[in-house]
Amino acid sequence: MMLKKLRILVSAQHALMLAYRAEIYLWVLAHTLPFIMMSVWMTAAKQAGMSGSSAFSMNEVGYARYFLAVYIVRQFTATWMIYEFEWHVNEGRLSGMLLRPINALWHYVSAHLGEQLARFPFFVVMVGVFFAIYPKALGWPTVSSVVMGVVAIYAAFALRFAMQYCLAMGNFWFERASSIDQLSMLPYMFLSGLIIPLSDMPAGVRRVVYLTPFPYTIDFQVRIMTGKLTWADGEMWTGFGILAAWFAVFAVIGSGLWKRGLLQYSGQGA
Amino acid sequence: MGADGWGLATYDFRMPIVDVQNLHKSFRVSASEPGFGHALRHFFRRKYRLVEAVKPMSFAIEPGEIVGFLGPNGAGKTTTLKMLSGLLHPSGGVVTVAGHVPFRRQRAFLKTITLVMGNKQQLLWDLPALESFRINGAIYDIADDELARRVKELSEMLGLGKELTQPVRKLSLGERMKCELMSSLLHRPAVLFLDEPTLGLDVNAQTAVRGFLREYNAKYGATILLTSHYMADITALCKRVLLIHQGKLFYDGLLGGILDRFAPYREVKLAFTESVGAESLAAFGEVTTVEGRSASFVIKRDILAPTVERMMAHLPIADLTVTDPPIEDIMGKLFKEGVVA
Numbered sequence: 031m032m033l034k035k036l037r038i039l040v041s042a043q044h045a046l047m048l049a050y051r052a053e054i055y056l057w058v059l060a061h062t063l064p065f066i067m068m069s070v071w072m073t074a075a076k077q078a079g080m081s082g083s084s085a086f087s088m089n090e091v092g093y094a095r096y097f098l099a100v101y102i103v104r105q106f107t108a109t110w111m112i113y114e115f116e117w118h119v120n121e122g123r124l125s126g127m128l129l130r131p132i133n134a135l136w137h138y139v140s141a142h143l144g145e146q147l148a149r150f151p152f153f154v155v156m157v158g159v160f161f162a163i164y165p166k167a168l169g170w171p172t173v174s175s176v177v178m179g180v181v182a183i184y185a186a187f188a189l190r191f192a193m194q195y196c197l198a199m200g201n202f203w204f205e206r207a208s209s210i211d212q213l214s215m216l217p218y219m220f221l222s223g224l225i226i227p228l229s230d231m232p233a234g235v236r237r238v239v240y241l242t243p244f245p246y247t248i249d250f251q252v253r254i255m256t257g258k259l260t261w262a263d264g265e266m267w268t269g270f271g272i273l274a275a276w277f278a279v280f281a282v283i284g285s286g287l288w289k290r291g292l293l294q295y296s297g298q299g300a
Numbered sequence: 301m302g303a304d305g306w307g308l309a310t311y312d313f314r315m316p317i318v319d320v321q322n323l324h325k326s327f328r329v330s331a332s333e334p335g336f337g338h339a340l341r342h343f344f345r346r347k348y349r350l351v352e353a354v355k356p357m358s359f360a361i362e363p364g365e366i367v368g369f370l371g372p373n374g375a376g377k378t379t380t381l382k383m384l385s386g387l388l389h390p391s392g393g394v395v396t397v398a399g400h401v402p403f404r405r406q407r408a409f410l411k412t413i414t415l416v417m418g419n420k421q422q423l424l425w426d427l428p429a430l431e432s433f434r435i436n437g438a439i440y441d442i443a444d445d446e447l448a449r450r451v452k453e454l455s456e457m458l459g460l461g462k463e464l465t466q467p468v469r470k471l472s473l474g475e476r477m478k479c480e481l482m483s484s485l486l487h488r489p490a491v492l493f494l495d496e497p498t499l500g501l502d503v504n505a506q507t508a509v510r511g512f513l514r515e516y517n518a519k520y521g522a523t524i525l526l527t528s529h530y531m532a533d534i535t536a537l538c539k540r541v542l543l544i545h546q547g548k549l550f551y552d553g554l555l556g557g558i559l560d561r562f563a564p565y566r567e568v569k570l571a572f573t574e575s576v577g578a579e580s581l582a583a584f585g586e587v588t589t590v591e592g593r594s595a596s597f598v599i600k601r602d603i604l605a606p607t608v609e610r611m612m613a614h615l616p617i618a619d620l621t622v623t624d625p626p627i628e629d630i631m632g633k634l635f636k637e638g639v640v641a
Contacts, residue, residue, distance in 0.1 A: 031441065038438040042424065042431050049426040049467075125387050126422040131410040132439050293389045296327060297382050 035132060036140060043144025058152045061104055065160070067225055068097030087229035094167040096227055098160055099252040104224070105153045106146055107187045107247060111138040112198040112211045119201040125297045139191070172257065178266070179255040185273050186247045192280035193243065199284060202291030217242070223249030243276040315399070316360035317491060317523045318384065323393035324547075325354040325379055353379045356393060357549035359542060363490070366517055366524040368538035368555070372635040376547040377527045378417075381493045384525070385415040398491055411440060414489040418499030421480055423468045429479040430464045433486060440487035447486065454482045458512050474505030481512065492516075494526045498533055510536045531628045545635060555627070563630045566604055568597045570611065571619040584611055593618075598625070 047054065071093040075086045088096060115138065118124040127134035161168050171179070197214060200207030219225050221244035228236050228249045239245055250269045253259045259266040331349050332342040354376040361367055371377050382388040384395060386402035386409065395402055400409035423432040430451070437447035455464060458478045463471055468479065477497065485492075494513070498506040510533060517524055517537075528534055534541060535555065543551035543558070551558065568585075572593045581587050581595050584607055588596045599607050604622070611617065 035438045038435055042427065042435050045427055045431060046424060122420065125382070125415075125417075126420070128387055128405065129385060129410060129413075129415055130436075130439050131407040295388070297387045 036136065036143075039136060039140035040143045040147065043141045044147045045144075047145050047148035054149055054152060057149060058156065061101070061108065064097045064101040064104060064224070067100075068094060071097065071227070087227060091166050093227075094164055095169070095256050096252060098157070098167060099255040100224060100248055102153075102157070102255070103183055103186060103248050103251045105149065106183045107190050107251075109142065109187070109190045109194045111142065111191065112194050112201075112208050114138065114141065115198040116201045116206065116208050119295070120205060122297045124295065128292075128295075135195070138195075142187070142191070171255065172260075174261050175255055175257050178261070179251060182251040182254050182270070182273075185270065185277070186251050189243060189273055189277045189280070190247050192277050192284055195284040196280050196287060199287035199291050202287075202294045218244055218247070221245065222247050223252060240272075243273075243280075246273040246276065317363045317398055318359075318361035318525065319394075319396045320360065320384070321358050321394040322356040323354065323358070323380070323383060323395055324352070324356045324391050325376075325383060325388060326391045327351045327353055353547055354383070355547040355549075357544075358393075359549065359552050361523055361525060363523055364517070364521045365540060366513075366526065366537050368534040368541040369525055369527045369544065370534065370541055370631065371527075371544035375544045375635075377544055378495055380544070381415060381495050381525065381527065385413055385493050386410070387415070411487055412489055413491045413493065414484040414487070415493040416480060416484045416495065416497050418477065418494075418496035421468070421476060423476070423479055423483055425469050426467055428465045429468055429471075429483065432468075432479075432483050433464075436483055436486050442487065450486050450488070451482070454485060457515060458482060459508065474501050474508075477501060477505065477509065478512075481509065485516065488520060490520075490522055492522055492524045492526075494524060494528075496528055497526070498528060498530055506530065506532065513537060531631065535627060543631075543634070558627065558630060559624050560601075562634055563625050564602070565598045565600050565625070567623045567625050568599050568604075568608065568611075569621045569623070570595050570597075570615065570617055573616040573618045576615060580615075584615075 071086075072090045075088065075093050076090050078086050079089060086093075115124075118127070124134065127137050193214075194211060197207060197210050200210055221228075221239050221242055223245060228239060228245055231239065246269060250259075250273065254266065259269065327350070328348050329351050330342070331347050332338055357380070369377050369380070379388065383390050384397055384402055386405040389403050398409065398412045400406055400412070402409065402413075423429055424435075433447065433451055436442075437444070442450070451464075455461065458481065460475070460478055460482065463475045464479065468476060471479065481497065492513075497513075498509050501509065513524065513526075514537060516522060524537070526533065526537060538555060540553065541551070541555050541558065542549060551561065553561075567588075572595075575593060576595070578587065578590055581590065581597075585597045585599045588598055608620070608622070611620070
């Protein structure tokens with residue numbers, strides 16, 4: 031029954047997203063940061079290779095594959111519920127969702143899934159264009175890396191969503207909780223592997239970073255997709271364990287904040 | 301429709317369907333004066349004040365009743381409706397709606413009620429209303445064939461057809477409101493909280509919505525608590541009204557009872573066979589208008605009969621009518637002058 035509800039919610043959100051074609055084009059362009067970082071790191075690795083330096087953890091092709099995987103992960107883990115939630119709380123639009131016999135959370139989850147579905151064809155085209163421009167990066171992934179990659183990507187989506195959900199609950203107390211999310215983008219960008227591959231960080235720093243939730247939103251997935259972590263690796267299961275633990279922490283905090291926040295909710299403007 | 305169909309399986313029909321005891325709500329709001337200095341001070345040191353939006357109030361509504369909830373802007377009507385529908389946590393008091401505590405927002409409760417706000421739309425703006433209905437069908441566990449049947453029935457009652465397949469943003473205000481009503485009633489709620497459902501609608505659309513609500517109430521026995529600034533909505537639908545002013549409930553009774561309690565006078569209009577001097581008229585009571593050979597008076601009810609008798613004996617009367625003052629005038633006067641505060 032819940033699956034049927036989710037299917038219908040996602041299909042409606044998908045239809046809604048398709049109504050905003052220009053937004054999808056802009057979104058696709060806005061998410062090309064990994065390609066920009068790719069060209070920076072590839073150039074640096076190429077020059078280092080020519081000078082015989084071994085300061086980089088990967089070669090040119092390695093960085094191309096790494097940042098392509100980052101791009102793929104980002105396409106399915108981008109979360110923006112805090113911005114919509116902020117609008118809904120400040121304008122009182124949350125009221126309509128609270129009146130329905132389904133947790134409002136599912137509205138936001140389905141909106142994200144609907145949007146991913148709407149962007150999927152553009153994403154496929156972008157990946158195709160990348161391989162056309164840089165065929166050296168082409169390589170066939172193993173079935174297990176694809177399967178576990180998909181599982182890890184949606185686990186990352188769940189974690190990112192839970193993290194942002196907690197921050198979004200701040201809207202019950204502050205009018206602009208999205209500013210906290212903007213602040214949290216800083217550690218996310220630097221500690222997740224979005225800008226700097228964690229393999230290029232000093233080992234000591236990396237050990238600490240791996241205890242935070244951020245690497246489990248990009249780096250962990252990329253390592254699975256590029257075949258650096260496999261079934262046989264104990265590290266993969268440890269990674270899933272840490273990811274699940276962080277998810278549980280944020281889920282418990284988020285749930286508590288939701289309950290407390292509703293006591294504060296004034297339904298202003300509606 | 302059986303009790304189960306309403307989501308009222310556990311509800312005891314001998315009890316009021318809405319039961320409110322000492323319900324009240326206060327908000328803490330930040331307060332700042334205009335100007336640069338004040339804005340700066342407000343940034344570093346916020347000042348708050350407590351607003352008592354709803355003062356302790358008690359009332360009960362029986363199943364199937366249509367009750368008007370009246371008061372000027374900011375009186376606390378919407379805040380009360382939000383507490384009854386579970387959106388706001390009361391600061392104190394006890395509320396049960398259809399046997400449920402609203403703020404717990406249990407699924408069975410949410411399937412029993414609806415809240416329609418005339419100034420807020422809940423339909424998906426860029427998609428046809430049918431898409432929103434499909435979502436509601438899934439959320440409220442309505443089978444596909446039953447959903448289709450209900451959509452057909454409600455669209456016939458509201459006179460909607462091709463409008464349901466157009467994006468909501470392309471609809472007129474009246475059409476949109478009808479679609480909002482449809483969307484809110486697909487799950488056949490037993491209790492309807494309606495906050496200004498005819499706000500901004502033209503006269504025809506208002507009449508259509510009123511007719512629909514009357515028909516819905518008669519057909520399904522639904523309980524309706526309605527706020528409106530249009531007295532025509534209230535007089536057309538409600539026998540009983542609750543009056544609220546500055547958060548305080550000061551009247552709970554029949555609509556007609558307002559006249560007895562707050563307007564203990566009647567309007568007497570006279571037409572004369574010849575001109576009569578204003579000074580002669582003043583002897584019979586408060587003269588409100590004098591135009592040519594006609595005049596109007598307001599006369600207290602308890603002296604109405606002897607006064608009319610004296611008028612008949614001493615004035616050259618061609619025609620005489622006695623009416624109640626318009627309810628709008630009484631309400632306007634009550635709320636404007638704060639007579640009841």
